[in-house]
Amino acid sequence: MRFGTALLAGAFALASGAAVAQGQGGTLRVGMAAQDIGRLDPHFAVSTPDRVVVAWMFNGLVRFKPGSINPAEVEPDLAERWESSEDGKTWTFHLRRGVRFHGNYGELTADDVVFSLRKAANAQSSAFSADFRAFEAIEAVDPHTVRITLRENVPSLLGILTAYSGGYIVSRRAVEERGADFARNPVGTGPFAMDRVTPNQSAELTAHAGYFRGTPQIPRISYRFIPSDASRDLAFQARELDLNYGRSDQAWQNRTRQIPNTIVDVFEPGELAILNLNTSMPPFNDIRVRQAVAHAVNRAELVRWRGESVSREGQSLVPRGYLGFTNDVGLLPHDPARARALLAEAGHPNGITIRAIHTQLPEMLSAMQVVQQQLRRAGITLDLQVVEHATFHQQIRQNLSPMVYYAAARFPVADIYLTQFFHGRSIVQTPTAVTNFSHCNQADSQIDAARVSTNPQEQMRLWAEAQRILVQNVCGVPLFETLLVFARRDNLDYGYDLRGSMSLGPLITEGTRFR
The missing domain is CATH 3.90.76.10 (Dipeptide-binding Protein; Domain 1)
Structure with a gap:
């Protein structure tokens, strides 16, 4: 809390009138739930704070x-x-x-x-x-x-x-000239260019006057790192921010909508949160322990906690709406008594303690704490080792946590999600590692066959079969899907209707402006 208070008292302590003038006159002030930036090389931008800002600086084909x-x-x-x-x-x-x-x-x-x-x-x-x-x-x-x-x-x-x-x-x-420094000083063709990064404070961007779609109407963006939800909310209410990374819970949304001159945007994609269970590492090399975790999870309770307008139950190990998604996968139902029985069968009659590394990112931490309570009711004690978000990403890729809570959205085709999270080639700590924290490879043949099939019906069948195999093996336990939430001043016009954004935040384009 001391960090957030210092920010409000220092970098963000602007007089109300001056703050309004700054937002309308030029600088777009964005509050992000992050201690610092991670990697701005777009090919390594995996966390939400990095993905949001990278999209303002780069283009694709x-x-x-x-x-x-x-x-x-x-x-x-x-x-x-x-x-x-x-x-x-x-x-x-x-x-x-x-x-x-x-x-x-x-x-x-x-x-x-x-x-x-x-x-x-x-x-x-x-x-x-x-x-x-x-x-x-x-x-x-x-x-x-x-x-x-x-x-x-x-x-x-x-x-x-x-x-x-x-x-x-x-x-x-x-890239060749800057080497490792490119991750903090990237160069793209997008509407905004990186000016400087001040560690633990902000990333400052300037409009790219030579942008091929036209010079952006907003001359500067101040992307401010405020990990405390309370501090970000106070800064937004004090009109020191124009755009604020929101909390995907009903109470936050309802409260924020009451702030004068405020718009709350709720948009796709739904980030699917999964408990990835390392099947190669005790205690999860015993499927009965994995099944116990699956029975302990209460998805309906998680959605009630998060809010029904901003979340929905996870129904598979692929998010809803993706091409190839099926909910016919045989998810184990919420049943704490069955979970305790399975633990006893696996040699843990008095329950079990699991140490898991987790991020301090507020939204992910609060969700994991709810899961922690659910597991406790079934005799599973979750010992959370909370670390800074960038450290979390580094350590979970080093196989240091038998359970990994990971929430993600990908291009909406089942192949990419299945390949990155559940294919043998993607197992962490291998030469082709991506984000397979479960070490599962049981559905590799179905995933590979679906990828090359030219028959759409066969492709859908194979993707469905892959999901059923992975769920049966309890490679992961789907929790809930969270829609994205940002709050903005009503004088900030994106220049388009925000229904979805694969960068996990609003795109700031050449057409974005202050009215």
Whole structure:
């Protein structure tokens, strides 16, 4: 609390009239639930605080229409057009001309695109390399044409290449010149450029005057790190913030809507929270203990706690609404008595204690504390080791926690979620690691077969079978899906209707303005 109070008394202590003038006159002041920024190299931006700001600085070959996460609404971005071969394995993208990188890094060329996609496909330089497994070749045909050749068909090539995760395009020269420093001083082609990062305080961005869609109407963004929910809320109420990362709970939403001149946006995608159970590590190498956890969880209670307008029960190990989702997976019902019996069968008649590493990010911590209480009723004591969010991401990838609470949204096709979280190639601490914390690989054949199938019905069948296998093996326990919530001043106009955002926050574009 001392940290939040210091922020309010120092960096954010603006007179009310001056604060209003600043917001309307230029700087967009954003409050984010983070102690500090993580990694702004877009191919390593995995946490929500990083994803939100990265989307303001980078483009992809294609993008979702602003305000949408509908794959049918993917539209040109850095590529102005493209075509594919009849067999779907060769794609040619024709780049816009005259696209400028931030600063003095010149014009975008096919060489930058090839470099970026190869970087995204390399596990040493990207957290999203598994998405590019089917890529055989990425080559520059000429300075404004890129050809991609696939070894096998993928469910959605354009999905991999959107302005999201591994699809972001970086400046080759900037990456090579800045090296490790690129993670704090990134260079893209997006509407905003990084000015500076002040650790534990803010990231400051400036409008990219050479942006190919036009100079942004907002000249500056101050992206402020305020981990305390109370401190962020107070700053927003004092008109020291124009846009505030919200809490996905009903009480917060109801209370915030009562603040004068305030709009609360609730939007897709729903982030699916899962308890990933490490099947290779005691005690979860015993399926009875995993089943006990599944029986201990009460999804309906979690939704009541979070709020029915901002959350919904998890029904599978793939989020609702994704192509390939099914709720016919045989989830174990809430049954604490059965959980205790299973623990006794597994040799733990007096219950069991599990040590788990968890983030201090308020929204995730409060959710895990509710789960902690549910598990306790079934004889499972959860000893939470709470660490800073960036440290959490580092440690869970080092196999240091047998249980990992992870909430995520991905491109809305079952393949990507299944591959990143539940395929053998994605097991953490392997050369091709992504986010498979459960160490499950039982559905690999179904996931792989679905990816290359050209029969949509067969694809759906295989994805459903994969989900049933993973749920039967209790590789993870789905908890709930949380919709995204941000509060803004009613004079902040995004320039589009916000129904969804794959970057997990509002896109600030060239059309965003203060009315």
